[in-house]
Amino acid sequence: MRRSAVTLVTLLAAAGALPAQEPAVTNSVGMELVLIQPGSMVVGRFQPPYPVPPDPNAAPPSPAAGAAAGRGGRGGGRGPSYTPEQYARLEAMAKAASAPGFSVTLPRAFYIGKYEVTQAQWKAVMKTNPSIFQGDRVTDDADRHPVDNVTWEDAQTFVRRLNALEKTSVYRLPTEFEWEYAARAGEEADTPWTVIRERAVAGYNSFFSTQVVGSRKPNAWGLYDMQGNVWEWVQDYYNEKLFADPTPPRSGKVRVLKGGGFAADVKNAIPATHAAGPGSKFDVGFRIVRDLKR
Amino acid sequence: MNQRWKLGAIAAAALATLASSVATAQVEGIPQGFTRLFNGRNADGWHWSRTVHHGTTAVAKVSDGVLTLEPYPYGQGGLLLTDKSYKDFELYLEALPDPAFNSGIFLRSTEGGSAYQIELVRPGNTGALLGEQLRITQPKYVGERVDVNTVWKDGEWNSMRVRMVGEAPRITLWINGTKMWEVETPKNDQIGGFYGGMIGLQLHWTATYTPGAGGFSMGLPWLVQRFRNIAIKEIK
Numbered sequence: 001m002r003r004s005a006v007t008l009v010t011l012l013a014a015a016g017a018l019p020a021q022e023p024a025v026t027n028s029v030g031m032e033l034v035l036i037q038p039g040s041m042v043v044g045r046f047q048p049p050y051p052v053p054p055d056p057n058a059a060p061p062s063p064a065a066g067a068a069a070g071r072g073g074r075g076g077g078r079g080p081s082y083t084p085e086q087y088a089r090l091e092a093m094a095k096a097a098s099a100p101g102f103s104v105t106l107p108r109a110f111y112i113g114k115y116e117v118t119q120a121q122w123k124a125v126m127k128t129n130p131s132i133f134q135g136d137r138v139t140d141d142a143d144r145h146p147v148d149n150v151t152w153e154d155a156q157t158f159v160r161r162l163n164a165l166e167k168t169s170v171y172r173l174p175t176e177f178e179w180e181y182a183a184r185a186g187e188e189a190d191t192p193w194t195v196i197r198e199r200a201v202a203g204y205n206s207f208f209s210t211q212v213v214g215s216r217k218p219n220a221w222g223l224y225d226m227q228g229n230v231w232e233w234v235q236d237y238y239n240e241k242l243f244a245d246p247t248p249p250r251s252g253k254v255r256v257l258k259g260g261g262f263a264a265d266v267k268n269a270i271p272a273t274h275a276a277g278p279g280s281k282f283d284v285g286f287r288i289v290r291d292l293k294r
Numbered sequence: 295m296n297q298r299w300k301l302g303a304i305a306a307a308a309l310a311t312l313a314s315s316v317a318t319a320q321v322e323g324i325p326q327g328f329t330r331l332f333n334g335r336n337a338d339g340w341h342w343s344r345t346v347h348h349g350t351t352a353v354a355k356v357s358d359g360v361l362t363l364e365p366y367p368y369g370q371g372g373l374l375l376t377d378k379s380y381k382d383f384e385l386y387l388e389a390l391p392d393p394a395f396n397s398g399i400f401l402r403s404t405e406g407g408s409a410y411q412i413e414l415v416r417p418g419n420t421g422a423l424l425g426e427q428l429r430i431t432q433p434k435y436v437g438e439r440v441d442v443n444t445v446w447k448d449g450e451w452n453s454m455r456v457r458m459v460g461e462a463p464r465i466t467l468w469i470n471g472t473k474m475w476e477v478e479t480p481k482n483d484q485i486g487g488f489y490g491g492m493i494g495l496q497l498h499w500t501a502t503y504t505p506g507a508g509g510f511s512m513g514l515p516w517l518v519q520r521f522r523n524i525a526i527k528e529i530k
Contacts, residue, residue, distance in 0.1 A: 280406040
């Protein structure tokens, strides 16, 4: 009995099916990485809210409801008034534009950076620092800010040198789907703005520089700054569409950026946002993925 | 034909003549010494921002010398940027926005749309100086300010000319040839210490991707923004 159990464990481990990995690890340059388990998500869901006519039987809004004023979405309270024809056209247009998205399965577990790559980590690997937000442009420890002003090619150079430093080949940029899966952390619906404001260094005229990594609340899987602070490079080419295709393009002019930077808005500092380079330089960085050893 | 009808017809004809002369006389055209930023045939020299929150997939159409910016898909606007960057300049353009459409002219913009902005929305705050993802430190208005409602012609082409000079910029706005205001600023408010940036034409977003995000609606998603005769003179 005991012997067969050991055999089973051995077989499962050999097949890579056993989650015998640490839930979090720290590498030689102090980068903390969090284990992300396999799973699936829906990408590219587009259901734009549209204004609906006010309910004539509704009670007059209370002062407490003032915060909701201007929300004209379906089921979303008051908004600007339109004619019956305009309301009908808005509904028809929104429904015609809607798309259910598609399911994406992440078949393998992987580690992803708990934080964006910091300036200290960049310097440890590259011996340089391209960041705009260092020196007198920050009021605290720039080493703990994310590295900024990096191109996709710069990020690849960092990955190559980190692999060389640790004599391995496990480090790489995340794919767009890996990144979005880790950012969603099991959340199917788009993140409410109230939550974004707690999690993200982002928002209209709210931040004018990067901030120390991990300064806001983490997502459900313990990852920080997946929204805001710096835009993050991923491996994929950009398809020049609102969302990714089920199969990423094999070529393209620029690479995809995810997550929004400190100068992004709550509108686009969301996991679903499918943006692309070059970005504004001062708010472009990345985080890395580490493949499980086999 | 009774006398009253006849007078009415004459008055109507006179008004029509007046209206047409106003429509042709109100915009002064590209000033001498300016270089066209928009060639009137296509959007060469411009690109859409791929990181701005207003949207990344809007459409630029060109017909009869007019650049029309349309949201796509539902509620997703954008920011059309010049490929080149400018420090000190005078910008001239003519605008014909749909009523209630929220737009703006971005000055010294980054790719992501952090910029000084001249607001463009009717009815509304057209001609106001704003910071978009940028905070303007203590703008000081020098001299008289003119009420935009006295010069703006709804439903017609309106000219806008902006002069922006200095690292801590001094900005002057003219609408339809009338000087609206002049602003002094004590410092360069561009993020990260940059000096200069792109000219941008904003198409404000009106809907989020899904209701869960906020369910916020800012207007009608079929409205468009039209520009023509866009030209610049760099000041070295």
